[in-house]
Amino acid sequence: MKKAILYINQFFGQIGGEEKADFPPEIREGLVGPAMELQKQLGENVKVTHTIICGDNYMGSNTEEAIKTILGFLEDKEFDIFFAGPAFRAGRYGSACGHIGKAVKEKFNVPVISSMNEENPGVNMFRQHIYIFKGGASAAAMRKDIKKMAIFGNKILNGEELLSADEEGYYGRGIRRQVWLTPSVNAADRVIDMLLKKVHGEPFQTELPIPEQDIVPIAEPIKDLSKAKIAIVTSGGIVPVDNPDRIQSASATRWGKYDVSNIDRLESGIFKTIHAGFDPAAANADPNVIVPLDVMKAYEKEGKIGKVHDYFYSTVGTGTTQGEAARMGKEIVKDLQEAGVDGVILTST
Secondary structure: OEEEEEEEEOOOOOOOOHHHOOOOOEEEEOOOOHHHHHHHHHOOOEEEEEEEEEOHHHHHHOHHHHHHHHHHHHOOOOOOEEEEEEEEOOHHHHHHHHHHHHHHHHHHOOOEEEEEOOOOHHHHHHOOOOEEEEOOOOHHHHHHHHHHHHHHHHHHHOOOOOOOHHHHOEOOOOOOOOOOOOOOOOHHHHHHHHHHHHHOOOOOOOOOOOOOOOOOOOOOOOOOHHHOEEEEEEOEOEEEOOOOOOOOOOOOOOOEEEEOOOOOOOOEOOEEEOOOOOOOHHHHHOHHHOOOHHHHHHHHHHOOOOEEEEEEEEOEOOOOOHHHHHHHHHHHHHHHHHOOOOEEEEEOO
16 A cells, blocks of 8 residues: 655644644644545555644745654655645645655655745746646645545556646646657647647647746846935735725735825824734834834934935735735836835835
8 A cells, every 4th residue: 555644734733723833743643634634535555544634834934854853754755756745725834835845856856746826936946846836726636635645646656647737727837748649649730730730720739838937137226325205015904003005915916105204103092903914923013114104203313315215105915916926016117106206115924
């Protein structure tokens, strides 16, 4: 019988939510959370022997230590395949699955399979290192995503022929393999066929897809900071306590700008964070740890910068799609340009 091991975060490991995101790595014998569905989908010929649990913040802040600990857990374990997630659109979770998946693949040379939504930053970070299936945006897609992971895992373990990334459903890894067509068609005929389809407006598939790249040119340096107007923009969710713009705590589609022209720092109880992706205690106690207005105002008084912009801008990054982030970014930039801002301090969490 083949053996498998699954990696999950503290939430799906039933440890807790954000308050337990610093949970250190732990390995448990048997099935925890999603491991039960994975076992069901894998069937009787594969046994999920262990579940590894680690908090997203712990993996993000102590990556090398967490990986070393988990690899130590696996030293004396027999396993033929390793699964991680699914991570949906959760960026920290996707990054964690990618980090440990890559490390396991390199050390133990076993297949590693995960699943993430296309908006998860873990896709581009780790698609070249492990199999990452195209997944749903939230845990509502759990069964569907795990099923795809399990089907492909069984194909690998059974030694079946593996099809292309598009046919199997995972993100391409940039690997090109020679394929013999039956019946054979030479390259000249194939390229003419594609050209004719393109000319006639018919669908066709190139044999060498080139990914689109959104390249943003680096801005010229500010020549004299002592005369520059500087603004603060954050994805850390700092807003007035009543959240007047109703910015969502996750998967944000809104942003707000808030007047700080007559204050030198953000006071607790007047400003807070509505971000759902980290423990808010420190930010709520002192919002300046996310939006450093106190330091920027001090720099203004010392003449290090010309002026702090009268407004700071805020939204939430966790779960926010690339498309929405790009739209909001363009809207904020337009407002900054109209206000004559020379430079921006970008802060996150």
